[in-house]
Amino acid sequence: QESTKSGVATEGEEAPIAHHPAGDKKAYSAYAQRDFPTRVFFGDTHHHTANSGDAFMAGDRLSPEDAYRFAKGEEVVSSTGIPARLSRPLDFLCISDHAEGLGIMYQVFEGNEAFMKDEVIASWNKAMKDGGKAASDATGDIVVRQGNGTLPPLIKDPKTVGPIMKSVWQKYTATAEKYNDPGRFTAMIAYEWTSVPGGNNLHRNILFRDGKDKADQIMPFSAWQSEDAEDLWKWMDAYEKKTGGKMLAIPHNGNLSNGLMFVLTDFKGNPLTSDYAKRRARWEPLHEVMQTKGNSETHPTLSPNDEFSDFGVAGWEYGNLSLTDKPATPEMRPFSFIRGALMNGLMLEQKLGTNPFKIGMIGGTDVHNSLTSIEEDNFYGKLPFQEPTTNRWEHVSKVGFGKTRYTWHYTAAGYAAVWAKENTREALWDAMMRKECYATSGSRITARFFGGWDYSAEDAKTRYLPSVGYAKGVPMGGDMPKRPDGAKAPTFLLSAMKDALGANLDRIQIIKGWLDKDGQTHEKVYEVAWGDANKRPLGADGKLPPVGDTVDVANATWTNTIGDPDLAAQWIDPDFDPAQPAFYYARVIEIPSPRWTAYDCVRYGIKMPAGVPMKHQERAWTSPIWYNP
Numbered sequence: 146q147e148s149t150k151s152g153v154a155t156e157g158e159e160a161p162i163a164h165h166p167a168g169d170k171k172a173y174s175a176y177a178q179r180d181f182p183t184r185v186f187f188g189d190t191h192h193h194t195a196n197s198g199d200a201f202m203a204g205d206r207l208s209p210e211d212a213y214r215f216a217k218g219e220e221v222v223s224s225t226g227i228p229a230r231l232s233r234p235l236d237f238l239c240i241s242d243h244a245e246g247l248g249i250m251y252q253v254f255e256g257n258e259a260f261m262k263d264e265v266i267a268s269w270n271k272a273m274k275d276g277g278k279a280a281s282d283a284t285g286d287i288v289v290r291q292g293n294g295t296l297p298p299l300i301k302d303p304k305t306v307g308p309i310m311k312s313v314w315q316k317y318t319a320t321a322e323k324y325n326d327p328g329r330f331t332a333m334i335a336y337e338w339t340s341v342p343g344g345n346n347l348h349r350n351i352l353f354r355d356g357k358d359k360a361d362q363i364m365p366f367s368a369w370q371s372e373d374a375e376d377l378w379k380w381m382d383a384y385e386k387k388t389g390g391k392m393l394a395i396p397h398n399g400n401l402s403n404g405l406m407f408v409l410t411d412f413k414g415n416p417l418t419s420d421y422a423k424r425r426a427r428w429e430p431l432h433e434v435m436q437t438k439g440n441s442e443t444h445p446t447l448s449p450n451d452e453f454s455d456f457g458v459a460g461w462e463y464g465n466l467s468l469t470d471k472p473a474t475p476e477m478r479p480f481s482f483i484r485g486a487l488m489n490g491l492m493l494e495q496k497l498g499t500n501p502f503k504i505g506m507i508g509g510t511d512v513h514n515s516l517t518s519i520e521e522d523n524f525y526g527k528l529p530f531q532e533p534t535t536n537r538w539e540h541v542s543k544v545g546f547g548k549t550r551y552t553w554h555y556t557a558a559g560y561a562a563v564w565a566k567e568n569t570r571e572a573l574w575d576a577m578m579r580k581e582c583y584a585t586s587g588s589r590i591t592a593r594f595f596g597g598w599d600y601s602a603e604d605a606k607t608r609y610l611p612s613v614g615y616a617k618g619v620p621m622g623g624d625m626p627k628r629p630d631g632a633k634a635p636t637f638l639l640s641a642m643k644d645a646l647g648a649n650l651d652r653i654q655i656i657k658g659w660l661d662k663d664g665q666t667h668e669k670v671y672e673v674a675w676g677d678a679n680k681r682p683l684g685a686d687g688k689l690p691p692v693g694d695t696v697d698v699a700n701a702t703w704t705n706t707i708g709d710p711d712l713a714a715q716w717i718d719p720d721f722d723p724a725q726p727a728f729y730y731a732r733v734i735e736i737p738s739p740r741w742t743a744y745d746c747v748r749y750g751i752k753m754p755a756g757v758p759m760k761h762q763e764r765a766w767t768s769p770i771w772y773n774p
Contacts, residue, residue, distance in 0.1 A: 181615045182564040182581065186573060187589050188237035189216070189517040190335070190395060190561045191350055191436060191509025196242040196313060197337075200513035201250035202273055202284045204529035207515035209240050209317060213324035213332055215516055224529040229516055232523060232646060233589075236568055237331035240321070241350040243339050244365035245291070248313030249306050259305050263297045281530055285543070288467050291368075292344035301369050314364060318357040325356075327569045334570075336365045338394070340372040344467035346401040349377065349429070350509070354574040355390035362388050373412040375421070378428045393578055397433030397509060399486070400441040400458075403465040404477030407486035407502060409493070422493060422501035431577055432483055432504040434584045434766050435559030436511040437519070437527040438466075442766060443484040446475040451656075451670050452688075453734060456764065457586070460554025468545025487769060488658045488666035491726045494773075495660065505580030505622045505768030506730065508559030519587045521763075522701070524557040524741040531555065535749045538742055538757065553757045557741045560585045562592070562765070564620065580622025580768040588763040589644040594621040594731045596770035598629055600636040605715045614638050621730070622768040634721035635772060639673065640713035641733040641765070648735040649708030650676055651692040651762060655716060659727035673716045676709035676736070694737045696760045701743040708736040723774060730769040734762050 193200045194209045206224045207215075215221045218234030253260050254273050260266045272283035290296045299305060318334055325332040333352055340347040353360050366380040374394075381392045399406035411421055434442050440457030448454040464473045479485030483504065490502030510517050511527060518525040526532050531540060531552045542550040563582040565572040576582055583592055593611060597618020604613045618626065618638070625635055643650050652675035658668045672689045675681060681690050693707040718729075743759040746752060753759075 175609055175612065179612070181611065182566050182576065183611065184565065184568075185591055186236035186331075186563045186565055186568055187560050188235045188239070188331070188563070189510050190239045190241070190352065190507060191337075191397060191433060191511045192238060192240050192515075192517055193242055193337075193511070193513040194240055194515040195251065196248045196317065197513060198243060198246045198250040199284050199287055200515075200528070201254065202269065202280055202287060203513060204276065204280055205514050209242075209320045210324075212240055212515040212517075213238060213320065215518075217324070217330050221516075223516060223525060223532055224514060225532045227525075227532060229518055229525055231518065232520060234330070235517060237333060237563075237573055238517065239333045239335035239350065239352055240317075241335040241337040242317070244336050244367035245339050245369050246300060246306065247310045247317075247336075247365065249300065249309060252309060260299060263299045265297045266300060277530070284528075285467070288341070289344065289469055291339070292341045292467055292469060311364060315361055318360045322357045325570065328567060331568055331570055331573055333573065334360045338366060338368055338377055340368040340374065341466060342372050344465045344469040345403045345405045346398045346466040347372070347374065347396070347405060348398060349374065349394040349396050351381070351392055351394050352574060352577070353390065353392055354571060355388065356570070359388040359390040375412065375424070378424050381428055391574065392428075393431070393574070394429050395431045395433055395507060395509070396429055397436060397511070398438055398441060398466070399432065399481050399483065400439050400444075400461055401466040402481050403470055403473055404480040407480045407489065409480070409489065417493065417497065417501065419497045419499060422497045422499035425501040426499055426503055430505060430580055431507045431582070431768075432486070433509050434483055434506045435508045435556070435586050437555045437558060438511060439554075439556060440586075441481070441483055443482050444478045447478040447482055447485055448668060453732070453762070453764075456761065457556050457558070459758070460550050463548040463550070464546055468543045468548065468550070472546045484656070484658065484668060487728050488660070488668065491658065491660040491728065492664060492666060494726065495664070503771065505577075505582060506584045506766045507561045507577065507582050508584030508586070509561060510559065519557045519559070521557050521587065521739060521741045522744045524744075526552065527555055533745070535751055538745060538753055553742055553753065556586070558587045560587060560589065562589075581620050583621060583765055583767040585765040586763045588647045588735060588765070590647075590650075590733050590735070590763075590765040591642040592731065592733050592765050592767055593638075593640045594767040594770065595619065595638040596623070596625050596729065597636055597638070598626065598632040600638045600715045602715045604638055605640070605713045610638065610640055610713060619770060621770060623770055625770060625772045628723060634718045637716045637718075637729065637770070639716070639731050640711065642711040643735070648703060648738040648763065649705040649710055650712050651708050651734045651736045652676065652689060653712050653714065654732045654734070655729055656732060657718065657720075657727060657729050659722075659725045661725060669720070671716070673731075674712040674714035676712065677707060692736050694760075696737050696739055698739065698743050698759045699747075701739040701747040703736070703738045705736070726774060727772045728769040729772070731767040733765040735764065737762050
């Protein structure tokens with residue numbers, strides 16, 4: 146995990162080693178007394194099983210137990226009868242079923258008499274029994290009703306659903322205890338708070354650091370109680386005071402919030418305050434940048450000079466989650482996408498004293514079929530009716546504003562990658578809280594990112610790069626140390642290795658955002674390290690020629706004859722102004738490889754229209770490092 150290409154000895158060359166004073170017996174080993182994370186753990190922080198109402202209505206019949214077994218590497222049979230197995234087990238899984246009506250849809254499906262008195266709920270029962278398009282339409286009906294506040298009162302009646310949900314929650318936490326295996330596999334207790342006012346996605350996943358003994362002292366706070374995140378934070382604070390436990394929240398899918406996820410007012414429309422900023426920074430240290438419903442990093446209208454800003458955008462730029470509020474506009478983008486939030490956060494810190502959008506990057510899947518199966522050649526879709534079939538790609542997901550979302554718009558994504566000292570609930574949660582984590586689009590890229598004031602070019606050549614990284618600076622998610630006297634500009638140390646089963650690397654970039662003296666925000670993308678460097682000189686305009694393309698779409702294959710398997714570099718900010726607050730994050734991009742749609746074409750012998758993408762460039766995004774004057 147620590148090796149880098151440039152630090153591996155070749156013929157006639159000796160790899161650099163850690164030197165210690167002569168005779169210092171205590172300092173011989175480069176690994177002894179090491180006190181930093183040496184492993185990256187891959188998992189999913191956003192996962193739904195049959196306990197989620199929309200998943201069950203859509204046909205998911207797999208339980209949390211099935212989900213854990215699958216994540217640990219076992220073979221299971223999907224809800225549509227297809228054998229499924231991962232190429233490699235996950236290290237952790239956070240099942241985050243919706244708190245709203247947890248486990249209730251099973252009772253509706255079974256025809257519980259208490260629910261059948263309501264015509265709408267009875268229609269859902271019939272739709273689930275009929276299956277197919279009827280079940281799909283009923284699932285959409287629930288999402289729309291949740292957004293516009295027209296869910297049948299009976300489905301939210303505490304006397305009717307309370308005892309059922311409590312029983313389901315206690316079984317839910319018991320299953321997590323059963324499959325949690327410290328050091329080998331982590332089953333982190335979690336759930337989703339599903340606020341969706343007007344169809345605008347404001348969802349959060351709530352992750353517990355704790356086990357069943359503390360989690361069972363409460364029932365999950367749901368959007369049925371309040372759609373305001375500030376009320377959620379109050380409940381989280383009360384949980385911690387009551388149990389001595391710990392929680393954090395991960396907002397997700399800002400790209401479908403229609404400008405509300407990072408808006409500069411609170412839920413009631415009031416300007417943000419210092420108190421709000423402190424509480425949001427405390428409870429929401431991360432944001433989900435990638436999942437099946439597209440990419441929330443940035444957008445071409447927000448970042449027109451970023452040639453890679455269109456990744457995971459197609460089909461998700463039309464409007465909100467349900468395509469029912471209003472079409473999305475360029476003016477919304479700074480408040481829907483993470484890069485805009487990071488820049489606005491610099492401005493808000495100057496005004497409020499705290500940056501409410503000081504967020505790290507993390508990935509999740511949002512699968513609603515109990516299967517975190519998101520490799521391009523092994524993609525089982527988000528919902529059961531999107532599992533592999535000859536025509537799943539053309540399934541209509543949503544219609545609105547004269548636009549249609551199809552299954553082919555869905556991305557096979559994404560993973561949460563966490564640098565932790567061990568694979569336990571506590572270590573993973575702590576790493577997420579300090580933002581020492583990153584997101585990938587579904588590939589298991591290994592990425593390191595450090596910031597300091599005196600990294601040298603030689604530091605990027607050592608096999609012990611992480612040791613140097615931690616000794617001289619801070620890892621991803623941190624704040625730059627105080628600028629030493631005489632330091633001209635910050636230096637960064639970064640490295641990446643390809644997924645062992647995946648494509649070579651095209652490049653590593655650093656994205657910088659800053660606030661000028663007039664309070665205006667800016668962004669710039671820098672090319673830092675790239676594959677085939679001897680064949681691809683950087684242009685005078687700072688642009689890098691394309692890496693090339695080896696994808697054979699007809700056979701859904703590619704070759705690693707271009708790009709590099711790993712990259713490492715030291716980088717100095719050439720445009721640094723010590724008076725300007727700034728953030729920096731790294732983006733690692735692979736060479737082109739086939740998309741899941743290409744694999745479907747080959748395996749089913751079908752042809753899709755020209756507008757359906759067959760290939761893409763997978764990537765990873767590190768959490769930022771911040772410079773504060």
